[in-house]
Amino acid sequence: MSGQGGGFLQVPGGLAVTLAAVLLGCAGDPPPPPSAPARVQNPDPSALHVGGSGAMTPLAMRLAEAWAARGGQPAVVVAESIGTGGGVRAAADGALDLGLASRPLTPEELRLGLTVLPAGRDVVVLAAHPSVPVEGLSSNELLALHRGQMRHFPDGTPAVLLLRDRAESANRALDLAVPGIRQAREEAYRERRHRVLYHDSAMAEALRATRGALGVFPLGAIVSLRLPLRILALDGVQPSLENVESGRWRMSRQLLLVARPDRLPRAAAFLRFLYSAEAAQLYRASGYLPPAAPPEGAP
Amino acid sequence: MIPFDLSRWFRRRMLPLVIAAAGILLVAAPLSYHLAKRRELWQEARARAVHVGAALRGEIELRPLLWRYDMPKLTERLAAEGLLGVPRLVIHDADGVAVPLDVGPERPVRGLIWGRAEVVALGRHAATVWVGADAAPLWHGTAVLAAVFAVLAVSLGAVLYLLPMRAIGTAQRRIRVLLGQLALTLQEEDRRRIARDLHDGAGQALTAARLRLLALERRVGPGEEIADLARLLDEAIAELRRSAYALAPPALEELGLVRALERHCEAFATATGLQVQREIDPHLGRLPPTVETACYRIVQEALSNIVRHAGARRAWVRLARDSNWLRLSIHDDGRAPPAPAEGQGLPGIRERARLLGGTTSLTILPGQGLRLEVRLPVEPL
Numbered sequence A: 001m002s003g004q005g006g007g008f009l010q011v012p013g014g015l016a017v018t019l020a021a022v023l024l025g026c027a028g029d030p031p032p033p034p035s036a037p038a039r040v041q042n043p044d045p046s047a048l049h050v051g052g053s054g055a056m057t058p059l060a061m062r063l064a065e066a067w068a069a070r071g072g073q074p075a076v077v078v079a080e081s082i083g084t085g086g087g088v089r090a091a092a093d094g095a096l097d098l099g100l101a102s103r104p105l106t107p108e109e110l111r112l113g114l115t116v117l118p119a120g121r122d123v124v125v126l127a128a129h130p131s132v133p134v135e136g137l138s139s140n141e142l143l144a145l146h147r148g149q150m151r152h153f154p155d156g157t158p159a160v161l162l163l164r165d166r167a168e169s170a171n172r173a174l175d176l177a178v179p180g181i182r183q184a185r186e187e188a189y190r191e192r193r194h195r196v197l198y199h200d201s202a203m204a205e206a207l208r209a210t211r212g213a214l215g216v217f218p219l220g221a222i223v224s225l226r227l228p229l230r231i232l233a234l235d236g237v238q239p240s241l242e243n244v245e246s247g248r249w250r251m252s253r254q255l256l257l258v259a260r261p262d263r264l265p266r267a268a269a270f271l272r273f274l275y276s277a278e279a280a281q282l283y284r285a286s287g288y289l290p291p292a293a294p295p296e297g298a299p
Numbered sequence B: 001m002i003p004f005d006l007s008r009w010f011r012r013r014m015l016p017l018v019i020a021a022a023g024i025l026l027v028a029a030p031l032s033y034h035l036a037k038r039r040e041l042w043q044e045a046r047a048r049a050v051h052v053g054a055a056l057r058g059e060i061e062l063r064p065l066l067w068r069y070d071m072p073k074l075t076e077r078l079a080a081e082g083l084l085g086v087p088r089l090v091i092h093d094a095d096g097v098a099v100p101l102d103v104g105p106e107r108p109v110r111g112l113i114w115g116r117a118e119v120v121a122l123g124r125h126a127a128t129v130w131v132g133a134d135a136a137p138l139w140h141g142t143a144v145l146a147a148v149f150a151v152l153a154v155s156l157g158a159v160l161y162l163l164p165m166r167a168i169g170t171a172q173r174r175i176r177v178l179l180g181q182l183a184l185t186l187q188e189e190d191r192r193r194i195a196r197d198l199h200d201g202a203g204q205a206l207t208a209a210r211l212r213l214l215a216l217e218r219r220v221g222p223g224e225e226i227a228d229l230a231r232l233l234d235e236a237i238a239e240l241r242r243s244a245y246a247l248a249p250p251a252l253e254e255l256g257l258v259r260a261l262e263r264h265c266e267a268f269a270t271a272t273g274l275q276v277q278r279e280i281d282p283h284l285g286r287l288p289p290t291v292e293t294a295c296y297r298i299v300q301e302a303l304s305n306i307v308r309h310a311g312a313r314r315a316w317v318r319l320a321r322d323s324n325w326l327r328l329s330i331h332d333d334g335r336a337p338p339a340p341a342e343g344q345g346l347p348g349i350r351e352r353a354r355l356l357g358g359t360t361s362l363t364i365l366p367g368q369g370l371r372l373e374v375r376l377p378v379e380p381l
């Protein structure tokens, strides 16, 4: 009698459990499997692959052109900018032979065991759309722009501040020159007050296309790519290589090259060129300061 | 008396069913909610993965070789556009190698529901995107719903189980009383049959013998032996009549309990010299025959015990009804032994009361008389 009752109950019970298990299993994709081990990459051993910080990419292109013009081997291929962080990681993985950096390496990056070489300095400027009706700005005006308090230039042209992403090293350079700018910028990010651009190429495009636009930008890119942008003075000081050397213009960045030690021999010939007097001229002509001298231990 | 315990039988049958019903109620709603919500979260995660995949595709087409080194900017951009906002984002390249994203320290989550999207760029499979949604709100919602439905399920189970259990308990009590009454009725019928047999059989024979003796006396003339024989026969006939009368009191059916008791007490007092005080509620009305008979028999036995064992001069008989109980109390001013021996009378009283669903109690009073109290249910059946 009771056995019958038990049997009657077991069937829907078991069915429900099975059904639940099946349904629960269905709702969701399987989680990601553990990562496969990273391999050392070596895309094309016949060329020297260079890339990284957008601040140095235009210079690297000019140098590569000059290297090609004098028949240098191996040929140098410069990649689209992927930022300093990307350049360092790609160099560590072997995807690039030389990584371009426009900021000091972080402790984690230093732990990757890369060789770090000085590669001169670049100059960070305030670049503006040609329609901007002023020759320069004061620190206070720049702060007011960040805080959204200043929306027009004196003649009524709208002022459009364009920001780079947080990790951009040009921001660090500006922080050194204008006290309080860092906080104002963080606030602007939080409140989404201004448009944010994530690459030098996108920034150049936005500066060129937007009336009243201005923002921090590398001088080297303007000069070497001949960008039709206006360069503004800050607190009465005009940005120039001389003013950087004399210390009057404070917004500049140390440029670095990073490489796996096993890739250095392949890059040796190009590096010798990079530290040559001919390259130094090219540096200046492109709006960059050349490295003082090849460092100890450089090939 | 009852062939099986109805409550136990019902419990065995019904409890698993009630538990199953409550269980289904408890599980069904939270489970449906959980499944529907989980599906929704999954589809949301999938949609986000597809969205990230679309942005990623642009990056891959722009930098076919080096895109995997530029991901922090992609994620920062997605976050700034409010398109990320998920606890986990994982991207693998075509070789299954995790792409560094620099999304900062991951906030710990207890459960994740993953949505996946494949990225095809430049005509080949280039990457896989996983977006993990936090399952904690899902579990929380399920728990709240389960708690609510647990209360409902317990209430439903209690109602489904306790109501029939109570009805069955009542029914079982009634059946027990009915069976007791039936047993007593059969017993009374037996007694009446024996009384009739005594009266019609032995009684008629003795009466016939007495008449013959009378005829004999007339023929041979009076003599001492005949007189002795006549006296013995008269005694036997009287004894037989008493027994028959005791076995089946004819008064009860004709007069009803109240007057039958009055008459019995009076007759008993006259016969034995015991003073019997009566407090019998005259408005009792007619009670079920089994109850009336039980009362009558109990008074009979109690009075006879008093005369036989108590050495009492007075006895009190009380009968009253309060709501559904009939209360019968008999006590005397005699002397009761501290521990009365067991004959057949007192156990018989207890058995009658029990069969009718009633109770009995014996108390020794301060003056050492004995009080017998009986409570019988007379609830309407």
Ligand SMILES: Nc1ncnc2c1ncn2[C@@H]1O[C@H](COP(=O)(O)OP(=O)(O)OP(=O)(O)O)[C@@H](O)[C@H]1O
Pocket: B305, B306, B308, B309, B310, B332, B334, B335, B336, B337, B340, B341, B342, B343, B344, B345, B346, B347, B370
């Ligand atoms: N009213 C009473 N006063 C004193 N003792 C009593 C009284 N009623 C009963 N008893 C004691 O309880 C005992 C048991 O009584 P019970 O009626 O069961 O048996 P009984 O009267 O001895 O024999 P019987 O089977 O013929 O009734 C008696 O023997 C007597 O000692």
Ligand SMILES: [Mg+2]
Pocket: B301, B304, B305, B343, B344, B345, B346
């Ligand atoms: Mg007795």
